[in-house]
Amino acid sequence: MPEAADIAIVSFDNFITGADAEKRAVAKQLYEAFSTVGWVYLKDFGIPQEKLDEMFALLSYTGDGDEANGGIDHKECYEHRRFKNLSCPTEDELAGFRKTMDSFYTQCYTLGMNVLRCVAIAMELGDDFFDQITKQTDPQLRLIHYPTIERKILEQEGHARIIPHTDFGLCTLLFQDSVGGLEVDPFHTGDFKAALPARGTVLINIADLLQRLTNDRCRSTMHHVVSPKVTRDILPSRYSIPFFVHPDPDAMIDPMVKEGEAKKYEVVNAGEWRTYNTARNYAASLGAAW
Ligand SMILES: O=C(O)CCC(=O)C(=O)O
Ligand SMILES: [Fe+2]
Numbered sequence: 094m095p096e097a098a099d100i101a102i103v104s105f106d107n108f109i110t111g112a113d114a115e116k117r118a119v120a121k122q123l124y125e126a127f128s129t130v131g132w133v134y135l136k137d138f139g140i141p142q143e144k145l146d147e148m149f150a151l152l153s154y155t156g157d158g159d160e161a162n163g164g165i166d167h168k169e170c171y172e173h174r175r176f177k178n179l180s181c182p183t184e185d186e187l188a189g190f191r192k193t194m195d196s197f198y199t200q201c202y203t204l205g206m207n208v209l210r211c212v213a214i215a216m217e218l219g220d221d222f223f224d225q226i227t228k229q230t231d232p233q234l235r236l237i238h239y240p241t242i243e244r245k246i247l248e249q250e251g252h253a254r255i256i257p258h259t260d261f262g263l264c265t266l267l268f269q270d271s272v273g274g275l276e277v278d279p280f281h282t283g284d285f286k287a288a289l290p291a292r293g294t295v296l297i298n299i300a301d302l303l304q305r306l307t308n309d310r311c312r313s314t315m316h317h318v319v320s321p322k323v324t325r326d327i328l329p330s331r332y333s334i335p336f337f338v339h340p341d342p343d344a345m346i347d348p349m350v351k352e353g354e355a356k357k358y359e360v361v362n363a364g365e366w367r368t369y370n371t372a373r374n375y376a377a378s379l380g381a382a383w
Contacts, residue, residue: 096286096287097286097287097288097289098130098132098276098277098279098286098287098288099130099279099286100126100130100132100133100134100277100279100288100296101122101125101126101130101133101134102133102134102135102136102291102294103119103122103123103126103133103134103135103136104119104135104136104137105119105135105136105137105138105139105204105207106137107119108120108207108211109137109138109139109207116214117214117215119211120210120211120212120214120215121215123208123211123212123215123297124211124212124215124216124311127212127299127311127312128310128311128312129279129312130277130279130280130312130314131277131279131281131298131299131304131311131312131313131314132277132279132288132296132297132298132299132314133296133297133298134291134294134295134296134297135204135208135294135295135296135297136293136294138204138294138295139200139203139204140197140200140201140204140295142292142293144197144200145268147193148193148197148236148268148334149268149270149332149334151190151193151236152236152238152332152334164251164252164253164256165251165252165253165256166253166254166255166256167239167240167242167246167247167252167253167254168237168238168239168240168254168255168318169237169238169240170235170236170237170238171235171236172233172234172235173194173195173198173233173234173235173236174231174232174233174234175198175202175230175231175232176229176231177231181194194234197234198232198234198336201232201234201266201336202232202336204266204295204336205232205264205266205336205338206223206224206227206338208264208266208297208338209223209227209263209264209338210223212264212303212307212311216307216310218349223263226340226341226344226363227263227338227340227341228341229341229342229343230338230339230340230341231339232262232336232337232338232339233335233336233337233339234334234335234336235334235335235336235337236332236334237255237332237333237334237335238330238331238332239254239255239274239318239330239331239332239333240330241327241328241329241330242327242328243326243327243328244320244325244326244327244328245326247319247320247328248319248320253317253318253319254274254317254318254319254320254331255317255318256317257278257285257315257316257317258315258316258317258374259300259301259313259314259315259316260298260300260301260313260335260337261300261301261302261366261367261370262300262301262302262303262337262338262339262340262367263299263300263302263303263306263338263339263340264297264298264299264300264303264338265297265298265300265335265336265337265338266295266296266297266335266336266338267295267296267297267298267333267334267335267336268295268296268333268334268335268336269290269296269331269332269333269334270290270331270332270333271290271292272290272321272329272330272331272332273287273289273290273321273322273331274318274319274320274321274322274331275287275288275290275296275316275317275318275333276288276316276317276318276319277298277314277315277316278314278315278316279314281312281314281315283315285315285316285317287322288316298313298314298316299311299312299313299314300313300337300338301313301370302339302340302346302361302363302366305346305348305357305358305361306346306347306348306349307348307349308348308349308350308354308356308357308358309357318331318333339363339367340363341363341364342362342363342364342367343362343363343364344362344363344364345360345361345362345363346360346361346362346363346366347360348360
């Protein structure tokens, strides 16, 4: 069993309510985590635990989803979006669902933008730097259900609840229930360590476009979801709620470098990048969700 990853726990309260110097101190703590492990646990992040409990209680939704990215994932998902939200059940189909999702989405959106602001502050890019490339941003709020499954099915070669991957946007907020099974590669060596559930926290991780934009200063880290550490042969179901923050589709992601420093990546268009990575990750039949 891998030991737990050493991921810092940072209180976000001083960023939300503190004076300028306190905000900057929190931004520095986040950047310290993002530029090493690439992950941080935030606590006191402005979304009450009752709201999170409500969200997890709601997770009995229309199933969907079949990842096909070089392995087999055992999961199903629902996607909630700001624009083109085609798969959201109507009020008749599921009373109150859209309203609850929209309000949680707004809270995640605010938190995601604040996390990006921390990166901008810590890197001295100008506090509003990311506002310029997130004007029309359409993050995905995803409800994931990993069904109960036999351990021997999940532990076959190439199978997982979600196979090793990096996220491909700017950053991700990740809420998980208490089951466990998420592992991350904190030293970027292929050595996965558990990112244990911690009630009252949200995990934040850097994704590929922020790694590219910062020329590897911020780290996008491989992660996967495997069997939780239980002794049973039938594994319990698991729920998680990631919120993926993406830049505007027309944003050009060109690595920012200091004088004399070489760019490690080509410039990419964020919209094309998202389309490409989405297509790579999903069976063609699910393309309609995007
Ligand atoms: O369910 C989890 O904890 C991780 C989900 C994830 O990594 C993803 O959807 O990209
Ligand atoms: Fe992920």
